[in-house]
Amino acid sequence: xxxxxxxxxxxxADTNYVKNGAADMRTLANGxxxxxxxxxxxxxxxxxxxNSNTDLDYKWTSLAPVLISTTTLTGTTTTISSIPSGYxxxxxxxxxxxxxxxxxxxxxxxxxxxxxxxxxxxxxxxTETRTNLSIIExxxxxxxxxxxxxxxxxxxxxxxxxxxRKPFEYxxxxxxxxxxxxxxVGVYANTTAITSLVFSTIASTGTNGFDSGTVRLFGxx
Amino acid sequence: xTYTTKIHNVETGEIVEREMSPEEIKIYEDxxxxxxx
Numbered sequence: 155x156x157x158x159x160x161x162x163x164x165x166x167a168d169t170n171y172v173k174n175g176a177a178d179m180r181t182l183a184n185g186x187x188x189x190x191x192x193x194x195x196x197x198x199x200x201x202x203x204x205n206s207n208t209d210l211d212y213k214w215t216s217l218a219p220v221l222i223s224t225t226t227l228t229g230t231t232t233t234i235s236s237i238p239s240g241y242x243x244x245x246x247x248x249x250x251x252x253x254x255x256x257x258x259x260x261x262x263x264x265x266x267x268x269x270x271x272x273x274x275x276x277x278x279x280x281t282e283t284r285t286n287l288s289i290i291e292x293x294x295x296x297x298x299x300x301x302x303x304x305x306x307x308x309x310x311x312x313x314x315x316x317x318x319r320k321p322f323e324y325x326x327x328x329x330x331x332x333x334x335x336x337x338x339v340g341v342y343a344n345t346t347a348i349t350s351l352v353f354s355t356i357a358s359t360g361t362n363g364f365d366s367g368t369v370r371l372f373g374x375x
Numbered sequence: 376x377t378y379t380t381k382i383h384n385v386e387t388g389e390i391v392e393r394e395m396s397p398e399e400i401k402i403y404e405d406x407x408x409x410x411x412x
Binding site: 223230265354 | 381411
């Protein structure tokens with residue numbers, strides 16, 4: 155039987171009997187139906203991408219950041235572990251952090267891989283360079299007034315690479331009367347993939363740790 | 376003083392809350408020490 159040039163769909167020969175036309179059309183339609191099955195489906199705002207190098211192997215996918223997890227902050231430290239690889243940027247969105255201490259100002263940290271290898275260098279607020287640290291200081295939160303009125307975003311690039319170092323950027327702040335807003339950039343000068351994040355605080359008085367707070371991880375393609 | 380930690384494994388969804396081990400406390404205190412200005 156003849157077939158089409160590009161997709162190889164079976165078509166009837168010129169010498170086929172007209173009485174077989176229905177079956178011939180079914181054969182052609184079924185071939186097309188099978189070939190294009192990956193085009194079916196998808197949801198609003200998804201785009202079509204190749205699923206492999208194989209011809210006509212497609213998948214529907216979203217270009218928006220993918221929510222990986224949601225974690226509530228409690229305890230002296232909170233660890234988010236087994237972070238999946240496969241994204242170009244790991245986005246950490248932190249909201250409404252409520253510390254145990256009722257100090258006016260509490261320093262808020264995150265330690266990728268809970269490392270103590272002092273691989274971090276970062277520059278924040280346009281005025282200060284910090285080097286040889288094991289943790290990133292995201293900013294200050296308050297335990298007395300305007301408690302929990304804070305939000306921070308941390309983007310870590312190359313986070314799953316075992317070859318390259320990890321540049322990061324962060325910004326956010328606490329909605330208190332003095333308006334403590336922070337921004338910074340830095341690098342985790344280590345080629346180890348980041349698979350966990352450990353959140354902690356240092357309070358000038360009282361107990362370190364969290365009563366509550368929400369951390370959402372997003373994977374950015 | 377009691378140090379507690381909460382560990383959320385995002386692959387399995389498991390959440391464990393427990394006291395920190397001596398090794399974890401040492402890393403925590405070392406990190407605090409490097410962060411102290």
